[in-house]
Amino acid sequence: MAESRAEPKGTGAALLHRMEDNMSFSVMLQQMGAGMLKSMNIFFLTLLLSLPLGLVVSFGRMAKNRVIRTLVKFYISVMRGTPLMLQLLVWYFGPYYLFSMNIGGNYRFIAIIIGFSVNYAAYFAEIYRSGIESMPAGQYEAAKLLGYGKAATFFRIILPQVIKRILPAVTNEVITLVKDTSLSFALAYAEMFTIAKQIAASQTSFVPFFVAAVFYYVFNFIVAIVMEMVEKKLSYYR
Amino acid sequence: MNLLEMKHIRKSFDGLEVIRDISLEVKKGEILSVIGPSGSGKSTLLRCAVMLETIDAGEISYLGERAAWVQDGVYHTVKGEKARQVRSNFGLVFQNFNLFPHFSVLQNIMDAPVKNQKRPKGEVYEEAKELLRKMGLSDKEDAYPYQLSGGQAQRVAIARALALNPKILFFDEPTSALDPELTGEVLRVIRSLADLHIAMVIVTHEMNFAREISDEIIFMDKGVVALQGTPDEVFEAEHGRMREFLGKLKH
Numbered sequence: 131m132a133e134s135r136a137e138p139k140g141t142g143a144a145l146l147h148r149m150e151d152n153m154s155f156s157v158m159l160q161q162m163g164a165g166m167l168k169s170m171n172i173f174f175l176t177l178l179l180s181l182p183l184g185l186v187v188s189f190g191r192m193a194k195n196r197v198i199r200t201l202v203k204f205y206i207s208v209m210r211g212t213p214l215m216l217q218l219l220v221w222y223f224g225p226y227y228l229f230s231m232n233i234g235g236n237y238r239f240i241a242i243i244i245g246f247s248v249n250y251a252a253y254f255a256e257i258y259r260s261g262i263e264s265m266p267a268g269q270y271e272a273a274k275l276l277g278y279g280k281a282a283t284f285f286r287i288i289l290p291q292v293i294k295r296i297l298p299a300v301t302n303e304v305i306t307l308v309k310d311t312s313l314s315f316a317l318a319y320a321e322m323f324t325i326a327k328q329i330a331a332s333q334t335s336f337v338p339f340f341v342a343a344v345f346y347y348v349f350n351f352i353v354a355i356v357m358e359m360v361e362k363k364l365s366y367y368r
Numbered sequence: 369m370n371l372l373e374m375k376h377i378r379k380s381f382d383g384l385e386v387i388r389d390i391s392l393e394v395k396k397g398e399i400l401s402v403i404g405p406s407g408s409g410k411s412t413l414l415r416c417a418v419m420l421e422t423i424d425a426g427e428i429s430y431l432g433e434r435a436a437w438v439q440d441g442v443y444h445t446v447k448g449e450k451a452r453q454v455r456s457n458f459g460l461v462f463q464n465f466n467l468f469p470h471f472s473v474l475q476n477i478m479d480a481p482v483k484n485q486k487r488p489k490g491e492v493y494e495e496a497k498e499l500l501r502k503m504g505l506s507d508k509e510d511a512y513p514y515q516l517s518g519g520q521a522q523r524v525a526i527a528r529a530l531a532l533n534p535k536i537l538f539f540d541e542p543t544s545a546l547d548p549e550l551t552g553e554v555l556r557v558i559r560s561l562a563d564l565h566i567a568m569v570i571v572t573h574e575m576n577f578a579r580e581i582s583d584e585i586i587f588m589d590k591g592v593v594a595l596q597g598t599p600d601e602v603f604e605a606e607h608g609r610m611r612e613f614l615g616k617l618k619h
Contacts, residue, residue: 268466
């Protein structure tokens with residue numbers, strides 16, 4: 131494609147054509163900016179849903195009931211054992227192919243959010259589990275003796291300490307999530323990376339990729355700073 | 369009426385019987401020490417009494433109210449509001465303190481009375497400050513557990529247990545994780561509690577302390593009560609195993 135564009139160089143008509151065809155940098159930024167908002171939308175919604183969902187999943191993973199435990203274990207292994215991009219395709223096209231459901235309208239976005247949340251919940255669940263299982267039994271015993279119920283013991287005594295312990299692992303996942311939002315291009319959802327690819331193709335330009343890289347890097351830089359602040363906030367005890 | 373009554377308690381771990389048919393009683397304000405070699409079942413007996421362990425046979429009651437019992441081989445324990453009521457009778461001081469690291473000293477002491485006993489915060493605060501004063505820790509209110517020495521941490525743990533106003537306080541080797549100097553300060557505090565007239569059951573390896581503070585002493589060996597009586601009776605007894613245990617201790 132790049133060659134076909136470079137070919138008519140020199141003729142006045144071609145030059146005019148190129149100028150019309152060439153998107154200005156500001157228009158490109160504008161379009162990519164709209165995509166960034168969508169990427170951030172995916173990011174925040176996924177976190178909002180997968181962080182609590184992961185806690186529920188981790189309870190299932192540690193359940194006394196063997197059936198629940200096995201089912202949840204299987205779910206986690208599928209989520210971790212298959213590509214997220216493939217999972218997104220299944221969430222989007224599955225309802226149509228499996229149940230002949232109409233998948234128009236807003237469903238593309240919904241499929242992306244479901245796909246990301248359900249996938250990330252599996253990873254978060256294992257992180258929660260590692261944290262919960264690392265808590266010494268003495269903390270539970272002390273809480274029991276002091277009259278804390280099961281829920282109060284977990285939310286007041288155990289969870290705050292677990293959060294502190296798992297924060298570095300969670301930061302890892304959150305940073306990966308920022309970059310993973312780009313997988314939405316598989317469903318042609320107009321988030322930033324999809325747009326960057328489109329502009330790059332239509333403009334035969336490398337610039338959109340560079341802008342995308344800067345965007346992801348800055349986004350993650352901010353994420354890292356925020357997580358560091360949270361870690362600092364929790365460093366008042368050991 | 370007996371404050372605590374344990375009748376014919378049995379407890380096994382993986383087929384190994386660590387408590388074989390033990391019965392004991394603790395009256396209001398009484399101080400009972402449980403001594404004996406490691407692995408004799410002292411700590412397990414205490415953990416059964418506070419219902420951290422289930423029992424395989426027998427019955428445990430507080431103030432005549434059944435707390436845990438075994439019927440036809442099935443373990444039962446009181447539930448719901450009854451359970452809260454029964455549990456409010458006792459507190460436990462652990463060997464390794466088990467303070468909540470994310471709570472300050474004051475929060476460690478105040479949280480349970482405020483959240484679980486629903487007592488007014490102001491009242492609990494005054495009481496907590498008084499307890500800390502008694503423990504010699506008035507300057508540590510806002511410290512976090514990691515900033516405390518072992519002896520200080522154990523004294524906070526004692527204050528935390530006392531803040532719930534138990535009628536009986538169990539100590540599970542309260543000084544075993546401490547060096548001799550810190551042991552001294554914790555024992556001094558426990559001694560001072562005798563004036564509060566709460567009953568105490570103390571599992572300990574501090575023989576002089578046990579002899580001096582106790583109303584009654586139980587010497588356990590291999591899961592049974594080998595010897596029981598007043599401190600003098602137990603320490604002066606011509607009991608082979610007891611003499612052997614004390615003899616070894618001297619070296």
